[in-house]
Amino acid sequence: PSGDAWTEVMLTLPYIVDGSQEILVGYFIETTGGNPAACDAGPTNSDADFMIWSGDWAHLPDLNPELAYNWNIKTGIGDAVDNDAILTAVILEDIILEGDTDIAGTVMNGGNTQVTAFDLNWQLDAGAINTETIDGLAIDYAGTYDFLHGTQWTATEGAYDLKVWISNINGAGADENPDNDEIQKTITVATQEVQRIGLYEEFTASTCPPCAIFNETYFNEVYRSNNAGNFTLIKNQTSFPGAGDPYYTSEGGGRTNYYGVNSVPTLYLDAKKGTHWDSGDLQDALDNANIVPAYIDVEGVHQFDGDEITVNATITPYLSGEYTVQIVVVENETTGNATSNGETSFSNVMMKYLPDPGGTSIECVAGTPIDITESFDMSLTFIEDINDLSVVIFVEDQNKKQIFQSAYSVGPEVGIETQETSIVQIYPNPANENITIFNAKNADIQIYNITGSLLISENNIDAHHTISVSDLSVGTYFVKVIKGTFVETQIISIVK
DSSP: OOSSSOOOOOOSSOOOOOTTOOOOOOOOOOOSSSOOOOBOSOOOOTTSOEEEETTEEEEHHHHOTTOOOOBOOOOOOOOOOSSOEEEEEEOOOSEEESEEEOOEEEEEEOSSSOBOOEEEEEEETTSOEEEEEEOSOOBOTTOEEEEEOSSOEEEOSEEEEEEEEEESGGGSSSOSOGGGSEEEEEEEEESOOBOOOEEEEEEEOTTOHHHHHIIIIISSHHHHHHTTTSEEEEEEEOSOSTTOOTTOOHHHHHHHHHHTOOSSSEEEETTEEOOOSSHHHHHHHHHHHHHSOBOEEEEEEEEEETTEEEEEEEEEESSOEEEEEEEEEEEEEEOTTOOSSSOOOEEEEEEEEESOTTOEEEEEOTTOOEEEEEEEEGGGTTOSOGGGEEEEEEEEETTTTEEEEEEEOBOOSTTGGGOSSOSSEEESSSBSSEEEEESOTTOEEEEEETTOOEEEEEOSOOSEEEEEOTTSOSEEEEEEEEETTEEEEEEEEEOO
8 A cells, every 4th residue: 555545456356246245345454564554534433443353353442432433445346347258267286296287277257248269378487388279168257167278288397487378358359358367376396295294383372361271172182192293383482461471582472473473372384374273173274284295305313412402404305496494492391481371381382493583594406405403502491301302393485484394303312202292203093004104214113012022124214104004903012213322112003
């Protein structure tokens, strides 16, 4: 908005209005300052003074009796033009795998004249234009047509600007609204995909009563245990409400500001809001997030020299681009920040971003590993037990607020088995056909029965390695993970 004049927005995708509908028009603003929203002089009208405050709709005078105003919004409804074919969607993810790729999408008729034919075009960068005439159609007003271009794109690794557009509507050239005839997307092509491990970032505080309900009833230890190996978790304590959590830090505040969090609890899953007050909804969101392929492998190891932690992270990208690596030290359980909301212990509390919340910028080349080392004296933080620390490593695009992959670092043998949350994760557990072992790249795996007999042994496994257990009988087994001096044993159950 210019601040001193009306900002006009014309719908390029028509919306059909009939006489039975009530039409509500509003807008959403993100700003770091200034006064981008304008009001009239009043008196207030209960249909024109709504706003969202702390997550709920409210009338301005209910928030402050002196705000007896109305938002300046004007709405006009007009007829559609005669000829207006609209390219509404190009169905192609921002990251795809190498290989033959379909150019597909949807065209909508936004005009009063039936659409019977159009030319469909696509082009990569400044390369050749691929054109196909699609005819024999009968698309009425507001009707749609899903297209598939007859020429596929043989995608190879790299980043490309893809332009898709329609032209020659009904064989008569351009339509009356050419501004909605084209879609451009930047597509990154990767060489291979790997299993995604979703990243949870929770913003919470020990002064927040709803946080206690959320953490104890929904996003609780049972939920986290049932999904072990499917996610990583960082909890940033906030400076609000009230005086805030005593374990709040400016680094946690920086991450809070990064997302624009202004109320707690707020849960992000792979940089998307996911504060579901329902365990089933939480589960569905996590399952759906982890279905999305990842194109970067993340692994790390950490060790201690007194109070100093050193983390060695290895990022193996299967795509090229500029991204950011975040290394975050968390304490698995704290109690010293308990205050007023009834919670007495807190899990995965953020202690330090290494080197800081800005992370480490990397230039990825597909297939080329990148090593990063960070160290810090943890006695300068709020840590309560040096043997109770975990490290989360993740890769993100800070401009797009997009998370690519996350993992827990593998810690030293000393102290590992006392942690509430294991570093190496096995899923599912119980199992009947296969188990997948996460965060144990280059380790040796041994599976024993309860009498100590070795049944399965596999060496130098991948970061996310699947083992068939279909031949094992119903019962309890021990899985030993061996990587150098690191040894961890976990119990799994086989069911049929």
